[in-house]
Amino acid sequence: MDAQSYNTALTELRTLRDEIKKTRSRLAKLEASRDKQVTQVAVYEKAKAERIAPAAGLSVAQLVALAPTLAPATLTTRDTTTAPPGDNPPEPLHQKTAPHTPAPPSAPAAAEPQATTPAPDPDNPPAPILDDAPRTLPCLPGGEAGDAWLTPTANLASTRPNFTQQARSTVFLDTTTGVLVHRNQTHHLDLGTCTAADILHAVFNALPEGAERIYITAGDPWHRDADRHPYLRDAVTTWLNAPTPGWRTDTGRGRDRMAGHFVHARNPVGRYQHENSEHHVEIRSVGEWFDLDGDDPHTVRDAFVLLWQSLRRHWSDAVIMGSPSQTGRDLWTRTIPTRGQWADGYPVLSEELRGLLHATAGQGRNELITPPRVPSQLPRLVEYDRTFAYAKHTWKSPVGTPRRITAHTFATWSHKEQQRALYGCGHWHVRVTVPDTWNHIGLLPAPAPGDRAWHYPAEPGTTFTTWAGGPEIHTALTNPLTPWKIEILDGLLWEEGKPLDDWARKLKETWTNLSAQARLQGNPQQARAAHLASRAVRSILLYGIGSFAQRPRMVTGTTPRTLERDIPTDAEIISFDDQTITWQRPTGFSRDPNAHPEWAAAIWSGARAALLTQRHRDDDTYAGALHTQPGSVIAFRTDALYLTHTQNWPHHQQPGDYLLRGHLTGPLTAPTTEEELLTLRNAGRAALTTTPDA
Template sequence: MDAKTYTAALGELRVLRDDIKKAQAALARLEAERDKKITMLADYEKAKAERIAPAAGLSLAEVVSRVPKLAPATLTADATPTEPVQPATVTESAPVQATEATEADEVPGALAPALTPQSTADPEPRPTVEPAPTPVTIAAPASALMERERALPSIPEGPDGDNWFTHTPNLASTHPNFTQQARTTVFLDATTGTLVHRDRTTQLGLGNGSVGEILTAVFHAVPEGAERIYITAGDPWHRDADRHPYLKDAVAAWLNAPAPGWHTDTGRGKDRMAGHFVHPRNPVGRYQRDNSEHHVEIRSAGEWFDTTGATPAIVRDAFVLLWTTLRSHWPDAVIMGSPSQTGRDLWTRTIPERGQFADGYPVLSEELRGLLHATAGQGRTELITPPQVPDQLPALVEYDRTFAYAKHTWKSGVGTPRRITATTFATWSEKEQTKALFGCGHWHVRVTVPTNWNHVGILPAPAPGDRAWHYPATAGTTFTTWAGGPEIYTALANPLQPWKIEILDGLLFDDGKPLDDWSRKLKEAWSRLTAQAQLHGDPAQRTAAHLASRAVRAILLYGIGSFAQRPRMVTGSTPRTMERDVPQDAEIIAFDDHHITWQRPTGFTRDPHAHPEWAAGVWSSARAALLSQRMREDNTYVGALHAPPGSVVAFRTDAVYLTGPQNWPYHGQPGDYLHKGHLAGPVPAPTTEDELLNLRDIGRAALQHRSPHSSGEV
């Protein structure tokens, strides 16, 4: 670039600056006019926020924040104060090694050192019960709720709370009495037009890659029809992304574009999967042929694994390998549209038909499911920035846990949980307290970080934002939260210093193995495919086996997530000419000249396979293992708390990022820490997630170049 071009570009930049200012001013005027209209409408005695929100293109909460008097009565009514609870405080005497529990562990002995005073000249006191008032939560208007940190729910005192501890009548997970039907599937590269159907490859002309053009081309090439089209490359739903402010808007526009001869599938009988699923990267389009019963899905193969560089034929081979491998464990196995659907279907076929749960696993009450939904987070994602870490890192080293969730499925809570109040917990012996905290439980606790703590946080605490969590680590900090037994155990028995835990309330289940058989079969399938990916003589088949092994991982990972059964969010599209038909409780997420795209929560459905207690237990165990895990074969411990203070840079679900390498053994088994990336320093400490991910990719490439066999995706 010369000086003349530089000067001209500066002039163009100033013009853009002025245009942006004008647009911002115009937008501000429009928003002010909109808010003025909302305030005017609120003066109407029958005005409802549910009706105003879709007309304004705002959420219900955003309308209420502008006009608080429109808030529903349930948001503004004060809660009835209750008697304060006496929490049971568990204090510890000396740090011990945290242990990853296995089936061979004896419960009392595993945690007893954490609760029993050490033999010293000046022994510490035994666990005590300390009275402390429980703060009474008073509901506030929505505008106030949005301005403060998210408050976690608690169980009501007395009989009202006790009534939560039951199961939903006539709703249980039972062994299926039918054979799942396979769907005719084709694989399409939307960039090159390559279509693979069984053993036949066809080259298609897709035009601009619209829904209508894809359906026309595919059904011309496959006259007998297809019920599922997997897009292996090309992401056609992103073709107009530059014309929309958000990627989700572009996806919604692509899904809802006219497709001559087809209309949006509205469902068949009890099919709850009707309609499009708007997702920014892995959407699902569901269509039905006009005047016909022919239904078809357009899905992304990226739901299952990363397809980068894989041809449609290799992706097809990966699905064939996946199916044949699963069939060795489930003779009636069928690959369904997504990993979560497949995982849950396979799990139902491991439900025992004899014994204690021959009648199925009952589903918890809606109140307990809602409590677990609000208080049990998933993977730990945290970036630790300066001054907690150096501005210039000596290195950035990534350790990723292999097939991590498969490590934590051997034990889960079953049956109707017991409510363990603070008073009840305080009356128990040390042995009973130990067994309870070591068991399958979910605990409401008040936590105090030790006064001289200098490492990362252990227990999650609610942060501002929907389902956001952070991990307080400042010495002396006190907070109230919910946590699973594995994390409570780690806080009490970590290798540095025990934390103070006050039990306020809790759910305690009987120990069971509802996921063990399912997980064991998936681990065997994963091991077989992983071996093929390493040993097969044909490079294409090695790639297919690798992708199939990743699909098995996705089946278990997303299968566990499906047990959480979060409140459903339904997405829909309504013509602009029928705006009044937009559901009153819907949130407008996109619109154009022809359609309004909206979403609305529908609450918990009567899903017979909803078991959030199992998902919460696995997630808690996985978060605890990021901090401390025992390697039995090597008689050693691994995890973030076994790295030096100040050396932890980040957590990302199954991975931990450190400033230096660790001598952690790796045997390629589920839960082992794989040395996956190593970027030599000095490295500027990342301050954003994007910076971390960029350094992660560079570190993986650097380690692969240095030692091709030392890192790999597993």
């Protein structure tokens, strides 16, 4: 760029700046006018929030913030009681051993009476819950209601399938170059403007027999008009729902029935059926399986072939399905025992208990620690990533129907029984106090404002109430610095079993073999294909575990503006234009026979605990954030640690080992946003001269 171009660009930026100011000013006036109109219509005696909200393009909570008199009767304040009904809070569990010496928790002492929550006053209804209200976690109800939660869902269990999964005809398409790879054939397509209709037309012209699955390896055609939309998700929705002459949206079929399109900002799925035949086809992103770095469709094809061949060594009927999560769960069902205690299947928890786990069991730890808790200038930024981390925590899982362990019951147990319970398969409702002398990172997750948001309090003397898994509770009580103060308020305790052990063992062996091929293969393309296949195995386990969590379903729909009163009353408006309103609403949990959030929660808890401290028996050493200097931990990202100093932690190419992924020499300004952290992370990875496979 020369000086003239530079000055011209600055002039254009100033013009854009002025336009942005004008637009923001106009938007502020429009919003003020809307808010005024809302308050005016709210005084109508028959005004209803569910009617006004879609008309104003607001959620019910946002509307109530403007007009509190419209608060629906179903909105009440959250119960601020920290202990479950009917139980007295016990004295805290704490260590009486010297610091730096892990020890089991001591028995709790006598409990004090608990204050009860006042009954609601019908003449003075409480204020509604708004979107930015602090989040309070649910607890188990007392009495018969709580007992009913422990009863598994009737006639629903995970059983071994009695059918053979059918393979789908698959092709790989680069929408940038138009290269299509089908088995050993290569075609060059004219994709026009890369609409779904263009892709379907071009593929079926080149392959008269058609295909059932089209993997997009490059080009991201669903982002072609992203600059016309405020969010990528909106661009994807428009692309998926554009007209496809000769095709209609698929309504699903078969045992792995998946109906309709799946809207995702990065990896969407378009499902279509030919109007004049029974031909079904999916358009998917290969990004669901692994990240590409300019790899052509031939290399991607080879990676999937290697993946299938490797899985077949352990599962004679293995089939690669559309996504890693589908593949992972299908392979797992084929390891369910046909004899023994669980021959009749693994029971599925009640919907209420699944909902409790959904609300109280977070996934990976994602936390950015900013100044003044860390230096404003960092000497360096070092990234350590736990290799194939979740595979380390599948050897033991909760099975069967859980027992409820109340505070009183826990207090009556012996020291040995308490230790065994906290080291077992449990999910605990606890009150936590950070030690007064604490000067390191937080250890236990606490609910933060926002849907499923968590933070990790570390300020000395802070007290909070939360739910956490046994591995994290045990770590907080036996950490190598100072034991934390833990009060057991309630809990769920399962029998220990190995429902995932055979499945995970086979995947780990597959991953190990493919990783070795990637390191030893002399042909660069085959080495790259083996590396991608190993990453696909990682995704199968990672997303397979996530699929056990079975989140509540969210249905998305559109309604013409002229029929807005037909929008479901519990729906949230997510976008709208002159013709239609797009909304979404939760529909609860499906009757999924493979829903086991207790397994996902146990693995996630173990992985979070291992980020803090992990013993390497063969090396007689420990690794993890608690084995670093205070103030040296910059961030956590699921299974990665970002530090200011290098560590001499062992790495033997085994699941769970800490692998050095990036090293950036400073001085560096400490990141204060996720974007800044990722920028430094990418620079650190590029700066590291040798980057082993992770």
